[in-house]
Amino acid sequence: MSLTTPLLLILALLRTPLFVVIAASAMLGFYSEEVDLSVISIEIYRLADMSVLVAIPLFTFAGYLLGESQASTRLLNISNSLLGWMPGGLAIVAIFACAMFTAFTGASGITIIALGALLYPALKQSGYNEKFNLGLLTSSGSLGLLFAPSLPLILYGVVAQQMSLEEPVGIDQLFLAGIFPGLLMLVMLAIYSMMQPGISSQHEKFDRRVALAALLAAKWEIPLPILILGGIYGGYFAVSEAAAVTALYVLIVEVFILREITLKNLPVIMRDSMVLVGGIMIIIGVSLASTNYLIDAEIPTRLFEWTQQHIGDRLTFLILLNLFLLVLGMMLDIFSALVIFVPIILPIAIGYDIHPVHLGIIFLANMQLGYFTPPVGMNLFIASYRFDKPVMTLYKATIPFFLILLVAVLIITYWPALSLSLPAL
Amino acid sequence: MSSVIKTLHRLEDSLLVLLLGSLVVMASTQIILRNLFDTGLVWVDPLLRVIVLWLGLLGATVAAREHKHIQIDVLTRLLSQNTVLLLQFVIDQFSAWVCLVIAWHGARWVQLDYEDGITSFIGVPAWILEIIIPISFGIIGLRFFIQSIYAGWHFQKRHNTQAASDS
Numbered sequence: 001m002s003l004t005t006p007l008l009l010i011l012a013l014l015r016t017p018l019f020v021v022i023a024a025s026a027m028l029g030f031y032s033e034e035v036d037l038s039v040i041s042i043e044i045y046r047l048a049d050m051s052v053l054v055a056i057p058l059f060t061f062a063g064y065l066l067g068e069s070q071a072s073t074r075l076l077n078i079s080n081s082l083l084g085w086m087p088g089g090l091a092i093v094a095i096f097a098c099a100m101f102t103a104f105t106g107a108s109g110i111t112i113i114a115l116g117a118l119l120y121p122a123l124k125q126s127g128y129n130e131k132f133n134l135g136l137l138t139s140s141g142s143l144g145l146l147f148a149p150s151l152p153l154i155l156y157g158v159v160a161q162q163m164s165l166e167e168p169v170g171i172d173q174l175f176l177a178g179i180f181p182g183l184l185m186l187v188m189l190a191i192y193s194m195m196q197p198g199i200s201s202q203h204e205k206f207d208r209r210v211a212l213a214a215l216l217a218a219k220w221e222i223p224l225p226i227l228i229l230g231g232i233y234g235g236y237f238a239v240s241e242a243a244a245v246t247a248l249y250v251l252i253v254e255v256f257i258l259r260e261i262t263l264k265n266l267p268v269i270m271r272d273s274m275v276l277v278g279g280i281m282i283i284i285g286v287s288l289a290s291t292n293y294l295i296d297a298e299i300p301t302r303l304f305e306w307t308q309q310h311i312g313d314r315l316t317f318l319i320l321l322n323l324f325l326l327v328l329g330m331m332l333d334i335f336s337a338l339v340i341f342v343p344i345i346l347p348i349a350i351g352y353d354i355h356p357v358h359l360g361i362i363f364l365a366n367m368q369l370g371y372f373t374p375p376v377g378m379n380l381f382i383a384s385y386r387f388d389k390p391v392m393t394l395y396k397a398t399i400p401f402f403l404i405l406l407v408a409v410l411i412i413t414y415w416p417a418l419s420l421s422l423p424a425l
Numbered sequence: 426m427s428s429v430i431k432t433l434h435r436l437e438d439s440l441l442v443l444l445l446g447s448l449v450v451m452a453s454t455q456i457i458l459r460n461l462f463d464t465g466l467v468w469v470d471p472l473l474r475v476i477v478l479w480l481g482l483l484g485a486t487v488a489a490r491e492h493k494h495i496q497i498d499v500l501t502r503l504l505s506q507n508t509v510l511l512l513q514f515v516i517d518q519f520s521a522w523v524c525l526v527i528a529w530h531g532a533r534w535v536q537l538d539y540e541d542g543i544t545s546f547i548g549v550p551a552w553i554l555e556i557i558i559p560i561s562f563g564i565i566g567l568r569f570f571i572q573s574i575y576a577g578w579h580f581q582k583r584h585n586t587q588a589a590s591d592s
Contacts, residue, residue, distance in 0.1 A: 244452030278484020
């Protein structure tokens with residue numbers, strides 16, 4: 001550790017683009033070991049060696065298309081007609097719709113923008129109190145991260161695959177591992193919603209005709225999850241191919257069949273989605289270089305020995321991991337956190353006998369909380385902007401949701417079978 | 426000058442759309458070929474991966490144009506407008522030089538591969554595929570540089586008007 005590390009950290013906190021900070025740290029490292037600096041470009045070029053990365057632009061593009069179409073309204077109608085009859089119906093509708101939408105569009109805050117606008121007035125009308133509505137919608141913006149084909153789930157697999165573990169981490173395994181932990185979070189939030197005072201009277205009757213009409217309206221989008229999951233687990237295609245099929249399918253449906261996106265708008269959406277992809281890919285690229293330096297300098301090994309000396313048992317390690325990831329999630333967006341810290345944490349975690357797939361789920365579940373943890377959780381600011389409320393109001397409104405999801409995260413952390421039983425089948 | 430910049434912007438945008446379009450089409454065709462006809466083209470998979478590299482780096486140059494790179498915004502909220510402008514100057518300078526150094530050394534690497542006549546899949550010269558790295562980092566570096574000049578200029582202007590109103 002020299003003077004440069006704290007200096008870079010300060011630069012990072014002062015709004016220096018993260019890829020610059022990572023690149024600078026890699027360059028300083030290689031420079032001090034007298035390695036030719038063209039190594040950075042050579043490492044970045046390894047982006048072209050990783051076939052799973054093909055999934056990232058394709059899923060992102062599909063997500064942007066869905067976000068720009070009326071898919072969010074149709075999703076809401078289906079959820080409402082199928083779940084609206086339950087006590088606390090509309091809140092449950094909100095939870096499930098947000099989770100589905102986030103899984104497909106990535107947790108970039110788009111859920112709050114697209115669904116929040118529809119759900120906020122509706123919840124208010126059904127008599128939920130303001131604080132509950134704000135808390136629910138803000139915390140639902142990152143719900144669904146654990147469901148396929150969410151981008152962070154894929155990215156964890158990408159990073160873990162770079163590390164040549166004894167037991168490779170398949171993205172298809174991660175998709176399965178996320179299902180029960182994700183459902184646990186949904187169910188816990190749903191139960192809390194049902195317990196809201198004065199809500200039990202506020203629900204609609206189940207109407208078969210309405211439900212059928214809602215399903216019919218979304219007949220083009222409903223096959224999507226089946227296409228993706230069925231295609232992958234039926235052995236028809238790899239994850240990156242599923243992404244290609246999804247992108248092509250969504251493109252045809254939204255542009256040519258439903259015509260909710262005009263041909264004139266299409267290039268704009270394509271371009272905008274690739275700007276997000278660029279921001280993520282350049283971080284992955286430079287972190288390939290910095291990770292390589294870390295491994296050259298044997299930093300993970302040294303950290304591993306240090307933790308082995310100081311942290312005796314697995315339980316203590318997990319508690320510290322939870323704390324560390326919570327703080328990390330507050331400071332760092334999920335993509336940067338994944339590419340910077342997974343290469344460091346994963347080898348240590350394996351030393352404590354934590355399965356790499358389980359670690360991925362723990363990591364993402366924790367980061368999901370970070371999205372709405374004060375002071376800097378991104379979704380707090382998006383919600384503040386969207387609902388036109390001071391951030392302080394949202395801090396207070398999200399507290400009960402934070403506590404509930406924290407309990408979920410702890411269950412997920414200390415009960416590995418919840419994550420690992422499905423992929424083991 | 427502004428027409429050169431506009432042309433560059435349009436070029437970047439069109440390349441993004443073109444590359445993403447061909448990614449979707451080629452990746453889907455490959456799946457159809459394999460699943461229905463039990464065949465496939467060997468050069469498609471490496472080409473798709475190179476397209477993803479190009480998409481990522483071009484997307485990053487456009488992100489630099491629009492200040493959309495991922496960053497942590499914790500401390501700047503606490504600072505005055507003047508300090509933020511001055512900081513922006515420093516940080517953009519720093520970012521510019523980091524990117525330009527990567528571009529410079531990248532260009533050296535690409536040139537070596539060019540001189541050695543190294544080829545990639547199906548005989549395509551490797552330097553053609555690699556050249557996006559120095560180009561994109563060069564453009565990103567220049568963008569940060571111009572943005573730093575901008576921030577510095579604004580800081581100077583605010584500073585001057587404040588000094589004038591104080592006296």
